[in-house]
Amino acid sequence: MKRKKRERNRKRLSALFCALVYLFLFLPISVIVVNSMNATTSKPYLSWKGFTLDWYVKLFDNSSLLQSFGNTMVIAIVSTLLATVIGTLGAVGMYRYKFKGKALLDGLLYIPVVIPEIVLGISLLTIFALVDIPRGMLTLILAHVTFCVPYVIFNVRARLAGYDSSIEEASLDLGANRIRTFFEITLPVLAPGIAGGALLAFTLSIDDVIISYFVNGQTKTFPLKVMESIKSGVAPDVNALSTLILLGTIVLVVLTQSDLLKIKKKVKR
Amino acid sequence: MSSIVQLEGVNKYFGKNHVVKDLNLSVEEGEFLTLLGSSGCGKTTTLRMIAGFEEPTSGSILVEGQAVEEKEPFERNVNTVFQSYALFPHKTIYDNIAYGLKMKKVPRPEIAQRVKEIMALVQLTGFEERYPSQLSGGQKQRVAIARALINRPRVLLLDEPLGALDLKLRKQMQLELKRLQRKLNITFIYVTHDQEEALTMSDRIAVMHDGILDQLGTPEEIYEQPQTKFVATFIGETNIFEGNIKELAMGRVAVRIENGVIRGCGYGFSRNEYITVSVRPEKMRFSPVPVKGFQLEAQVKDYVYVGSVVKCIAVLQNGMEIKMDRLAGEELPEPGSIIHPWWEEKDAVLLHNPENQVLEMIDSMPLV
Ligand SMILES: Nc1ncnc2c1ncn2[C@@H]1O[C@H](COP(=O)(O)OP(=O)(O)OP(=O)(O)O)[C@@H](O)[C@H]1O
Ligand SMILES: [Mg+2]
Numbered sequence: 001m002k003r004k005k006r007e008r009n010r011k012r013l014s015a016l017f018c019a020l021v022y023l024f025l026f027l028p029i030s031v032i033v034v035n036s037m038n039a040t041t042s043k044p045y046l047s048w049k050g051f052t053l054d055w056y057v058k059l060f061d062n063s064s065l066l067q068s069f070g071n072t073m074v075i076a077i078v079s080t081l082l083a084t085v086i087g088t089l090g091a092v093g094m095y096r097y098k099f100k101g102k103a104l105l106d107g108l109l110y111i112p113v114v115i116p117e118i119v120l121g122i123s124l125l126t127i128f129a130l131v132d133i134p135r136g137m138l139t140l141i142l143a144h145v146t147f148c149v150p151y152v153i154f155n156v157r158a159r160l161a162g163y164d165s166s167i168e169e170a171s172l173d174l175g176a177n178r179i180r181t182f183f184e185i186t187l188p189v190l191a192p193g194i195a196g197g198a199l200l201a202f203t204l205s206i207d208d209v210i211i212s213y214f215v216n217g218q219t220k221t222f223p224l225k226v227m228e229s230i231k232s233g234v235a236p237d238v239n240a241l242s243t244l245i246l247l248g249t250i251v252l253v254v255l256t257q258s259d260l261l262k263i264k265k266k267v268k269r
Numbered sequence: 270m271s272s273i274v275q276l277e278g279v280n281k282y283f284g285k286n287h288v289v290k291d292l293n294l295s296v297e298e299g300e301f302l303t304l305l306g307s308s309g310c311g312k313t314t315t316l317r318m319i320a321g322f323e324e325p326t327s328g329s330i331l332v333e334g335q336a337v338e339e340k341e342p343f344e345r346n347v348n349t350v351f352q353s354y355a356l357f358p359h360k361t362i363y364d365n366i367a368y369g370l371k372m373k374k375v376p377r378p379e380i381a382q383r384v385k386e387i388m389a390l391v392q393l394t395g396f397e398e399r400y401p402s403q404l405s406g407g408q409k410q411r412v413a414i415a416r417a418l419i420n421r422p423r424v425l426l427l428d429e430p431l432g433a434l435d436l437k438l439r440k441q442m443q444l445e446l447k448r449l450q451r452k453l454n455i456t457f458i459y460v461t462h463d464q465e466e467a468l469t470m471s472d473r474i475a476v477m478h479d480g481i482l483d484q485l486g487t488p489e490e491i492y493e494q495p496q497t498k499f500v501a502t503f504i505g506e507t508n509i510f511e512g513n514i515k516e517l518a519m520g521r522v523a524v525r526i527e528n529g530v531i532r533g534c535g536y537g538f539s540r541n542e543y544i545t546v547s548v549r550p551e552k553m554r555f556s557p558v559p560v561k562g563f564q565l566e567a568q569v570k571d572y573v574y575v576g577s578v579v580k581c582i583a584v585l586q587n588g589m590e591i592k593m594d595r596l597a598g599e600e601l602p603e604p605g606s607i608i609h610p611w612w613e614e615k616d617a618v619l620l621h622n623p624e625n626q627v628l629e630m631i632d633s634m635p636l637v
Contacts, residue, residue: 169322170355172342174369174420184368188359 029246036239045236055240062237068225069241075137075221076205079144084198086145087152092186094153095160109150120147121214128215135217143215144205151204152197159193271334273298273456274319274424279328281314281480288314290480292328296424296458301450303459303467306477307503312460313352315477316426319458320349333423343372348417352428352460354409356401362388362412363397369420387415390445406433411442418449424456431466443470464504468492476500498620501547508553508591510546511622514538521614528585529564533617545620552616553593555583555602560611567591569604583608 036056040049060066094102112120124143125135133139167189171181187194209223216224226238274296281289289311296302304312317323319330321342330337337345348369357365363384370380388394391411401409410433417425430446431439447470450457461467467474468488476483476491478499484491495501502509512526520534524546533546555569567583570590574580574597581593581601591610595601602608 164353164355166351166353166355167357169320169342170349170351170357170416171368172322173320173347173349174416175343175372176368177341177343180372185357189357 032239033243033246036236036243038236040236055236056244059237059240059244064220065222065225065237065241068220069222071137071140071219072206072222075140075144076202079141079148079205080198080202082141082145083148083152083201084194087149087197087201088156088190088194090149091153091156091160092190095157095163096165109153112147113150117147117208117210121211124211125214135215136219139215139217140212140219140221143211144208147208147211148201148204151200152194155197155200156190156193159190159196163189271298272296273333274458275331276315276319277329277331279315279318279325279330281311281318281323282326288480289318289325292480292482294475294482294485296456297472299454299456301447301457301459301470301472303461303471303474304477305461305464305467305474305503308462310477311480312477313428316349316428316458316460319424320347320426321345346422347424347426348420348422350413350417350425350427350430352432354401354413356409356412356416358401360400361397362393362399362401362404365401365412366416366419368416373420383419387419390449391415407435407438410434414442414446418453418455421453422455424458425450427457427459429460429462431461439466446470468504476503478503493618495547495618496620498545498547498622501545501618501620506550506592506594508548508550510548511543512546514540514542514544516540522619523562528587528589529566530562531565531617532562532614533619534614535619538619538621543622545622547618547620548612548616550580550592550594552612553591554611555581555593555608556611557602557606557608559609563609563611565610567608567610569602569606569608571604572601583610 035045037051037053038045038048039052039054040047094105121143124139124146128135128139128142133142167185168181171185172178176184207223208221209227212221212224213227220228222241229235229238272295274294276292276294279289279292280287292315304315306312314323318325319332321337321340321344324338332345332347357368360368366384366387367380370383375383384397385394388397391414393408393411393415396404396408396412401412404412410430414427414430417427427446431442434442443466446457449455459467459470468491471488473485473487474491475485476499478497484496484500486494491500491504495504498509501507510524510526510531512524512531514522515525515530516523517538517540520536522533522535522538524531524533524544526546531546538544555567565585567585569581569583571582572579573582577597579595579597579599579601581595583591583593585591593610
């Protein structure tokens with residue numbers, strides 16, 4: 001009897017704990033969502049004045065905000081692509097070939113990840129100034145590629161750890177040349193690792209503030225724009241855009257998690 | 270018949286590790302040649318050099334009369350069944366098997382037809398849509414065989430292709446492989462640990478030992494006339510005696526061993542040479558009374574019935590066990606009784622003992 005009661009209490013306690021964790025995680029997000037529909041017009045836009053979708057309409061009049069969002073997307077897509085290609089080739093190369101100083105090179109890879117972003121930001125700015133590249137879109141992309149590449153390499157390398165390279169030999173043995181083998185065998189088998197790396201790179205690029213702050217010149221990214229406007233309280237149109245981004249993310253997550261993609265694959269066969 | 274694969278003085282080092290040592294081997298067209306040897310003796314490495322995945326440190330390899338050093342694996346008319354299967358995890362069984370033909374741009378209907386045939390042959394019909402992870406070890410192995418065989422290569426390299434199969438399927442696949450090999454006239458270079466498999470399937474067997482080719486010959490030659498102690502002990506069961514030659518006349522040899530004297534016949538030996546004598550259990554005889562020329566005494570210890578054969582074990586004074594095989598039903602000495610092992614002189618195989626040459630020299634030096 002006693003034991004059962006204790007058991008029940010324990011279950012209740014863990015349910016409560018779980019609820020608290022989720023509350024902690026999702027409360028801030030829900031505040032944004034709710035506030036994006038707040039009818040208030042006076043700074044700092046915090047007191048609830050009733051429901052409205054006006055901010056979503058106004059959002060599309062705020063061209064500089066939209067512009068910054070566009071910049072962020074372009075930078076994220078381009079730098080993700082570049083970082084993914086470079087990182088994948090790097091990881092495969094470092095997996096396949098043995099050479100002197102490989103261990104050192106492996107270790108060095110962690111440095112861009114562990115040094116404070118502010119240091120990386122200053123270093124990049126110094127370099128760009130030294131070789132005189134005008135700060136803007138280009139430098140932003142270069143900077144983002146720089147800090148994304150190690151993450152892609154780590155992800156692909158994790159996948160390579162369980163990789164049996166004899167399947168590549170089997171492919172060569174069956175008459176496929178090296179390029180064909182790479183696209184038929186290596187790439188598809190590593191795909192989950194590559195996709196994971198790319199996703200990570202994409203999210204890192206989208207919400208980077210510190211490094212972007214150093215190298216952006218006149219170009220504004222979405223996080224920088226938000227930082228700027230925060231001085232006058234977070235405007236509800238920023239909340240509106242954030243909510244839309246959140247919505248997009250959720251759709252993306254649901255899509256990848258569900259069997260939708262798998263069904264598509266079956267249809268193709 | 271002409272040789273389709275030739276290895277000439279091939280050496281392979283991995284760093285300082287000398288794995289294949291001065292290998293000379295000529296494989297005839299249409300032949301079933303088996304590389305037999307214990308684990309780690311360099312069998313896989315040899316296959317990999319022929320397939321093009323490893324470069325010989327020195328020496329040359331010829332396939333169809335042409336040196337292949339410069340050729341990539343995909344340019345060699347050789348296919349491999351890998352020891353670890355190496356199936357493509359992201360492709361279905363159908364796509365795995367069709368891969369080679371697809372790379373050769375064989376028309377689709379023909380691919381479909383040939384895949385269907387080969388899948389029936391390896392008894393995998395119905396598994397087309399599965400992925401390798403959904404198969405058992407034995408099924409994977411059959412996919413690996415089908416995937417290589419479907420290309421009808423001139424030479425097929427098989428690295429322990431039946432290792433994961435149960436006995437029944439293994440026997441069945443042995444026959445099937447042998448039949449296929451005959452029918453398609455493909456040269457097989459076959460690697461195995463299993464001496465029985467090697468003896469039943471091969472036209473010739475190459476016994477390897479520590480990277481050295483110990484002996485190359487037909488199964489019968491390998492079994493009846495082993496040329497080294499390793500070959501004698503590795504292939505089939507045997508009784509090994511070692512000792513110095515005491516008498517030597519007209520090829521008839523008496524050898525003094527620790528517990529007595531034994532006999533055999535062979536040429537090219539010298540008096541006092543320290544040699545190894547190998548006698549197969551089925552050639553061994555136990556006599557209740559001493560036999561002329563032999564001085565050997567043992568006590569019968571045990572019988573083991575293995576189907577149609579009875580294995581009889583006797584023990585010498587020094588504890589060494591002597592094995593004798595008899596057909597079940599034959600009369601046998603009582604356990605515990607004293608017997609005298611002997612054999613026909615021609616049934617003993619006499620072997621030089623290269624490792625002991627130094628010892629021998631020391632032994633034969635006059636005492637000062
Ligand atoms: N890539 C490699 N690097 C270093 N040493 C290797 C490599 N491949 C094989 N070896 C060594 O070479 C020797 C021969 O290996 P190999 O794989 O040819 O043996 P095997 O005869 O096929 O054995 P098994 O019957 O166990 O498959 C072994 O001692 C092994 O450790
Ligand atoms: Mg092997």
